[in-house]
Amino acid sequence: MNQLAKRLDAARWARLIGIALLLWAAAATVCTLGGSTGTFGVVTYQTAISRLTTNVLPASLIGASLAAAGVAYQAVLRNPLADPYLLGASSGATLASYLWRLPFVAAIPVVGGLSSHAFAMLGALSAVGVVLVTARRGGRIDPVTAILAGVIVNAICGAVFMLLNAIFRDAPGSGGILTFLVGDVQTSIARREVWLSAALAIGSILSLAPFASQLNAVRLSEDEAASLGVRVHRVRWMALGLASLMTAAAVAISGPIGFVGLVCPHIARWFVGNDNRRLLIVATALGAAMLALAELLERLLLADDRLGTLVPVGVITSLVGAPFFLVILLRSRR
Amino acid sequence: MRQSWPISLLLFAAVLCAGCHDRRSAVAAGGIVSLTPAGTDLLMAMGLTSRIVGVSAYEPNDAMRRSLPKVGDYLRVDWERVTALRPAYMLVQGKRDRLPAGMREKCGELGITPVVLQIDRLADIDAAIKEIGEFTGTADAADAVIQDLAKRRAALSAGAPATPVSAMVVFSDSGTQVVGGNTFIDDALALAGGKNVVAGSGYVTLDREKLASLRPKVVFLVLAGADADSVKRGQAALAEAGLTKEAEVVPITDADALMPATSAYRLAEKMATHLKAAQ
CATH class of the missing domain: 3.40.50.1980 (Nitrogenase molybdenum iron protein domain)
Structure with missing residues (x-):
């Protein structure tokens, strides 16, 4: 009887994972059909593979990482407004990417030879590291202190970024700092760097999955969670660490892309409720699908010569995500 | 037989060199994608307008922006369009040692030569023109533009x-x-x-x-x-x-x-x- 129950449970999980994968696969397939050359329809195998590897998979990876990180952050920080950038990952990565371009940094031995991707990832991890160390008290991490430390680190990174930009201002007419402030699926990233981000993100998501059930307990009070046998502080450290790794992996190849990490967990809650085990699977798939579709929209907009310019995917996600989030907010208040 | 191997080697080298020369000639006749408006301006000044096959998304020249495909910018290159355009060169503006690794990698795969123009000062414009001329096999056109700019500099100095x-x-x-x-x-x-x-x-x-x-x-x-x-x-x-x-x-x-x-x-x-x- 017990074995039958286990089998049924396994079948249920397999079905959920299957549906999530199907959802992403459907979105990915649609995304390979359209391109910036203005065509939408059946394409050759080569074109499909090219679009898949250059655009769709990196976009999916970024979306999945941000959404999964959003689930972890919202659960650990017990804050429905928590997003992957709350602990300073994006501002750290943005500052580090900007530093990479500066002549005095390029002249530093060894450090100057690192790629922009390495700089961004190190920047993201350093910022989150500072936040977590600041929020640590007696080996425990306090969610409220973590959020406040995140606000401070974000503010400092932002201020240093603006200071450097005031000193080393780009020539007028160039993209300048705007290219750092709005994220996009960058296509000038080396393949090995995308692979590195992918390995880091997928590894972190898979490592987070076994903790998903304990994330449910973390949302309770510490005493309640402890009574269920959950080591709250260990779970918090693990979840925040893994979520930060995912965010760093994503932000290193895209820059700050807003709203995906915030909105996807909320949309997923409509379908599967508050169980973080289900939420992680569905939100990850939703994030991957959403960003792949947003990236497709970016390519299609470029195809339309009336617009004639690139609309970064970060703009699209914010334009679509913000009103969507407002609707969720209003509905939840009723 | 032993004595003939140096001759064979020389012949092989000669054939190889001829092949290389042919390839260079073929590339020199190729199209150019310009990811920098400054690069587009320099190409036009060198009389290479007909060789420009794609421009940046931020191209300020109306005629070029309307008539040519836009292939993105420094961080977000639309490689699908670039592949379709089959250019031989890609002009990028920035620091030479700061070209994104993926751009160099992708250019290598597609057989495109990236030409990085670093223009901070007025004198860098001459250097950029010379570099474009060397890469694209249009050194004469580059020299002509450089001479013209030198004349304009002299005229400006004289009238200042x-x-x-x-x-x-x-x-x-x-x-x-x-x-x-x-x-x-x-x-x-x-x-x-x-x-x-x-x-x-x-x-x-x-x-x-x-x-x-x-x-x-x-x-x-x-x-x-x-x-x-x-x-x-x-x-x-x-x-x-x-x-x-x-x-x-x-x-x-x-x-x-x-x-x-x-x-x-x-x-x-x-x-x-x-x-x-x-x-």
Whole structure:
């Protein structure tokens, strides 16, 4: 009887994972059909593979990482407004990417030879590291202190970024700092760097999955969670660490892309409720699908010569995500 | 048999060299994708307009923007379009050692030669033209443009006021963003007979009090591609800062006025006209 129950449970999980994968696969397939050359329809195998590897998979990876990180952050920080950038990952990565371009940094031995991707990832991890160390008290991490430390680190990174930009201002007419402030699926990233981000993100998501059930307990009070046998502080450290790794992996190849990490967990809650085990699977798939579709929209907009310019995917996600989030907010208040 | 192997080796080397030469010739006739508006301007000046097959998403030249496919920018290259266009070269502007690794990798896969133009000063424009000429097998056209620019420099120097006229270049309609030293615009101003009153280096932001204290004779309000309203806002901001009491404000709104390319000489020539009058 017990074995039958286990089998049924396994079948249920397999079905959920299957549906999530199907959802992403459907979105990915649609995304390979359209391109910036203005065509939408059946394409050759080569074109499909090219679009898949250059655009769709990196976009999916970024979306999945941000959404999964959003689930972890919202659960650990017990804050429905928590997003992957709350602990300073994006501002750290943005500052580090900007530093990479500066002549005095390029002249530093060894450090100057690192790629922009390495700089961004190190920047993201350093910022989150500072936040977590600041929020640590007696080996425990306090969610409220973590959020406040995140606000401070974000503010400092932002201020240093603006200071450097005031000193080393780009020539007028160039993209300048705007290219750092709005994220996009960058296509000038080396393949090995995308692979590195992918390995880091997928590894972190898979490592987070076994903790998903304990994330449910973390949302309770510490005493309640402890009574269920959950080591709250260990779970918090693990979840925040893994979520930060995912965010760093994503932000290193895209820059700050807003709203995906915030909105996807909320949309997923409509379908599967508050169980973080289900939420992680569905939100990850939703994030991957959403960003792949947003990236497709970016390519299609470029195809339309009336617009004639690139609309970064970060703009699209914010334009679509913000009103969507407002609707969720209003509905939840009723 | 033993004695014939050096001859065989030489023959093999000769065939290889011939092959390489053929490949170079084939590439030299190839198209060019320009991810930098300055690069597009230089190509046009070199008479290579017909070889441009794609431009940046931020191309200010109307005709080029309308007629050619836009292939993205420095960070976000639309490789699908680039692949379809089959260019032999890709012009990028930036620091040579800071070309994104993925761009170099993808260019290598597609057989495209990336040409990185680093233009910070006016003299860098000549170097960029020479580099384009060397890469694209159009050294003669490059030399001709360089000589033409040298003539324009000589003409500007000859016609410049004996005593440099104090001047300032403002490039925002808020009136607070100005051009400092060590920039191609500062070089253009010096060539035109002006003396930049801004002490800082690069592109700097000043407040109104500081602006008023500089007391230039001429203020060039360079708002590339701006409309009349924007120019009015800029003029009003400069008036509020008290700059219009003693200085003549000269608006310049050419779309390419702030581009580090041959257009910098047009800017210098326009500046020279006003500086002479203000002398």
